[in-house]
Amino acid sequence: MEGGYELSGHKQWITNGRAAGTMIVFARAEDGVTAFLVSADAAGVSWGKHARKMGVISATTDDLHLSGVFVPEEDRLGGEGRGLGVALGTLDGGRIGIAAQAVGIAEAAFRYAARYASERTTFGKPIAEHQAVAFKLADMQTKIRAARLLTYEAAWAKDRGMRVTEAGARAKLYASTVANEVADEALQVLGGQGYMKDHPVERYYRDARVTEIYEGTSEIQRLVISRGILEEIAGSLESPGGVRGSRPVVG
Ligand SMILES: Cc1cc2nc3c(=O)[nH]c(=O)nc-3n(C[C@H](O)[C@H](O)[C@H](O)COP(=O)(O)OP(=O)(O)OC[C@H]3O[C@@H](n4cnc5c(N)ncnc54)[C@H](O)[C@@H]3O)c2cc1C
Missing domain, CATH: 2.40.110.10 (Butyryl-CoA Dehydrogenase, subunit A, domain 2)
Incomplete structure (x- = not known):
């Protein structure tokens, strides 16, 4: 008009x-x-x-x-007619934010569970000293660190104005998976207490779920990542260098 x-x-x-x-x-x-x-x-x-x-x-x-x-x-x-580019560019960055949110939820759940496990005793010792619980804590911490590094990698690239379509998708896909796995295990470490509203872990469990859904579901992140792989392979076939070195490490 x-x-x-x-x-x-x-x-x-x-x-x-x-x-x-x-x-x-x-x-x-x-x-x-x-x-x-x-x-x-x-x-x-x-x-x-x-x-x-x-x-x-x-x-x-x-x-x-x-x-x-x-x-x-x-x-x-x-x-x-240029709006779709603006929207998709915003999503690339937004996914790094959701990855960070997921890492934060996972970290909070892990810390709570680790502290609880060092205080709750069964069969004469803290449950953290039962190997079944100790190994859960080890896996939780390892996954969180990996998720955090993927998130930092994507954020680092974004800060430098690099393309982060795939890096953001990888960070969000993995960090949201980890948030759900860790919140689930944290709840298990608390046993029946984990199911109760007296502890924040049941909230972390509920809050983690949406990180696999909004700013694009995990299925859509896999779509984005796999398209990137196909582009990379197509690019490498055109260049004499082969697959390796055809693309920057981050991207
Ligand atoms: C709490 C919350 C807050 C939100 N906030 C916002 C917001 O601020 N702004 C906004 O714009 N949106 C927001 N959303 C919407 C959110 O981004 C979408 O719900 C999400 O992207 C999934 O889209 P959908 O619900 O239409 O699912 P659908 O597209 O109907 O997908 C249903 C299922 O099919 C799968 N699927 C769909 N297409 C494919 C495909 N091509 N290949 C493989 N699998 C596929 C999906 O992965 C999913 O498992 C919010 C959603 C929630 C729950």
């Missing part, structure tokens, strides 16, 4: 959206998906259902409705 755009539509499950003053909205314009800046108090903006979730309940998850919201041309972010 004259001097700008009129946006109408609905987007579900926006994390902490209600707290935002300004939103980036991706909408289909004549020339394809386009990014717009929209003020949260613009006429025609409203919020719908507040989602009831199994975990991460301190974050809000809400549905946004736009009904004929006017956006002036100067509030278009980038060119018309």
